[in-house]
Amino acid sequence: MRKLLVLLAVLLLVHGAFLFVRPSGASAARTQADVNVGIVFDVGGRGDKSFNDGAYVGGTRAERELGAHVRFIEPGDGSDRESGLRLLAAEGMDLVIGVGFIFTDDITQLAKDYPNTKFAGIDFAVSSDRYGNPILPPPNVAALKFREEQGSFLVGALAALESRTKKVGFIGGMDSPLIQKFEVGYRAGVKQVCPRCTVLVGYAGVTPEAFRNPGKGKELALSQYGQGADIIYHASGSTGLGVFEAARQTGHLAIGVDADQYAEAPGHVLTSMVKGVDEAVYDVIKLVKEHRFKGGIYQLGLAEHGVGYVYDANNRALIPDSVRARVETLGADIVAGRINVPSTR
């Protein structure tokens, strides 16, 4: 019994001692490059054909064009995320990027522990105080946010102009303000060019599982196509793969999200609302390299090329020139501030 107590006491002491250790020796990983960048991926890691791959493209482009040294970390589930960020910060990286809103709290905490390291969070969730004013992140943190409602507005207008039935659909993943932003922008875009058009709305659920339920996505889409919608826009992660499957099965059109999703159902993807994660990552690395980095909230909209829609060789045949011209005009109006796209219901 006494032996056990002694052992416990020793372990406790060792544990306590480790609390004071800062892995400063780890800074050996720092290289001679002008700018050292660490990127921690969201769950899924590389190969998600979306966010993480976008960040990877931006990071490798910075390596090539800016001579930056970029290190990528793919965490597993749960607490690995925080330790991934901490490891990179402790290694003395100039800039640490967390890909995904899930890093918000970890970055806020770490930015206080490492005030000399710069942090950037893709889709960083800025909270607001009681009066609805945004709470600014720490001064060494850049919150990179996208104006998804603007991109959704444009694909909404495009869908309404292309729809023969004057009925279009929207399918969201988890019913939450983040996804409602897509719906609201989309609806505004539809109403802008076609006030008489109907928008059918469906959400896959109220838990994060709603983002990875293609079976539910397919049923939602079949139901909306059955009710007369001929184009459906989805903002629902891999649930949307079911939407494409339904489009394929019934011979209708769907609109992708985040990245160009044409390859998921060739011939059935009208366009995709893309977020420029690669641009954002590249730009923030460039700012650090040129010593122009400033903390704060960055809202990346159409004007900043943070959002947009795909128009290329694949879907050119689906979009007539007149429609394209109309959508481009609307985009210019948003950039010029002549149209104000709502982002909440």
Add this chain to the structure above:
Amino acid sequence: MAVLLFLAQTLRIAIPYLFAAAGGVVSERAGLIGLTLEGYMLGGAFAAALGSYYGHSAWFGVLAGVLGGALLAVVYGVSAIRFRADQVVVGIAINLLAIGVTRFFLRLAFGSSSNSPRVTGFGGEQSGNGFTALVANPMIWLGLIVIPLVAWMLYRTPFGLRVRAVGEHPAAATSVGVPVTRVRYTAVILSGVLAGLGGVYLVLDQHQFTDQMTAGRGFIALAATIFGRWDPSRVGVACLLFAAAETLQIQLQGAQLVPSQFVEMIPYLLTIIALAGVVGRAVPPAALGRAPE
């Protein structure tokens, strides 16, 4: 027409529940908790994608999916029967294992962390919204007969009698010479096969595997197993009921009549009501969750 579409959608949603709940009944009647259904489904789904992709045939997918579900069931069986581990703890571990293993091999086989490439399924490319797609899919037919089959097995065959005996009173079963361990292994592997088929249906219907695509369907099937009081025909009705509620939620979303949060609660709410004994007494198999002496 609207009624027929409603029924067709209910059926499509119910099929994975029917398969998994059939597995749940077999496993729980033999005394092994069916927490692992979700894991079997996911394992079966991934194996089906592998089989269909490399075998270029949906039937290879079915075969592989059955093996995938059975494999996880063997792991569960060995831990719970041979090593008498706590079934709830092992069950949770199996579900987590299924998530990790499928993601790992998804990366290894297809170089993606989100989804597999397109695989061969049943039916043509553009089978439409209606009934041709339903009729052309043998998995639908299989799903419709799986519950009657399990009912027949449980109540009309010697093996079924042994399964029920082992789940109610293993000591008594041993005393009359029933090989308890062997019956339990057979039952748990059969439940893996059945639940795996639920995953197979999902993959062949989507023509691809997606990370964690079962999205809690195994737990709804477990809820149906309990709500149906471990009786196959009642469990089948419970599956159809839960699927109908989901269909209703999908079709009513535009109307905003019922909050979708409420509809998502229905299976679990009904399960709690069933367990609380509001509608008749729910008596689980007496030896459920216990390792025989």
